[in-house]
Every structure is written in C-alpha cells, then in structure tokens.
Amino acid sequence: MTQEPTETAVTPHAEGLDPGGPEDGARTESVRDAFARLYADGRAYASAEADKQKLRLSIVGVGVRNAAVLGLVALMLAFASIVALLVGLVVALSRHLDPLWATLIVTGGGLLVTVLLLLMAKGCITRMKKAITP
Numbered sequence: 001m002t003q004e005p006t007e008t009a010v011t012p013h014a015e016g017l018d019p020g021g022p023e024d025g026a027r028t029e030s031v032r033d034a035f036a037r038l039y040a041d042g043r044a045y046a047s048a049e050a051d052k053q054k055l056r057l058s059i060v061g062v063g064v065r066n067a068a069v070l071g072l073v074a075l076m077l078a079f080a081s082i083v084a085l086l087v088g089l090v091v092a093l094s095r096h097l098d099p100l101w102a103t104l105i106v107t108g109g110g111l112l113v114t115v116l117l118l119l120m121a122k123g124c125i126t127r128m129k130k131a132i133t134p
Contacts, residue, residue, distance in 0.1 A: 086110060 086106055093102035 089106045090099070090102045093105060096102075097105070
C-alpha cells in the first residue's frame with residue numbers, strides 16, 4: 001500500500017443544478033420538467049428506432065423482390081431449355097423413326113420422368129409428416 005491519499009472523485013454539476021446558489025446542489029428543475037424531458041427523449045428514441053426498422057424493412061423488401069424476379073427469369077429459362085431439349089430429342093429420333101413415333105416416345109418418356117419425380121416428392125412429404133407428428 002502507498003502512503004499517499006487516494007484521489008477523490010469529482011462529480012460534475014448536472015444540467016439544471018445551480019452550483020453557485022445558496023444551497024450547493026439545489027435543484028432548479030422540477031420533477032415535472034424532468035419527466036417531460038424524459039418523455040420527449042423517449043418519444044424521439046422510439047421515432048428514430050421506428051424509422052430505422054422501416055429502412056431495414058424496405059431494404060429487405062427490395063432484396064426479396066429482386067431475388068424473386070431473378071428466380072422467375074431463371075425458372076422460365078430452365079423451362080425453355082427443357083423444351084429445346086425435348087424438341088432436339090424428337091428431331092434426333094425422327095431420323096430413325098417416323099416423326100409421330102419419335103414425338104410419342106419423347107412425350108411418354110417425359111411423362112414417365114414426371115410421374116417418378118412426383119412419387120419421390122410424395123415420399124418426401126410422407127417422411128416429413130411422420131417426423132413431425134408426436
């Protein structure tokens with residue numbers, strides 16, 4: 001330990017206190033004024049927080065909208081690519097078969113793949129339902 005005295009903390013004078021008055025530290029601000037100021041500060045904080053949340057929501061909204069538009073364009077392009085593939089299969093098969101038979105084979109194959117994918121989706125939903133039921 002040291003022999004020197006510790007420093008004392010000096011409290012700065014708060015706003016609204018009169019340091020030079022007859023009673024040092026006497027309040028010149030009433031409790032009503034303090035509560036009115038507290039209420040005004042609370043309203044200002046709530047308003048600023050609401051504005052911040054509105055801005056965040058608008059940023060999220062723009063991002064979701066852009067992602068949805070880009071996803072829709074990608075989905076349309078995927079469908080167009082599938083149609084082009086199927087037309088190409090019909091053309092390729094029509095060299096070896098009658099064009100009507102080539103069309104029927106490609107259509108039947110496409111429907112068969114569709115049914116298999118739907119059955120797989122049904123299985124996923126059934127497993128999910130079993131997993132979440134108590």
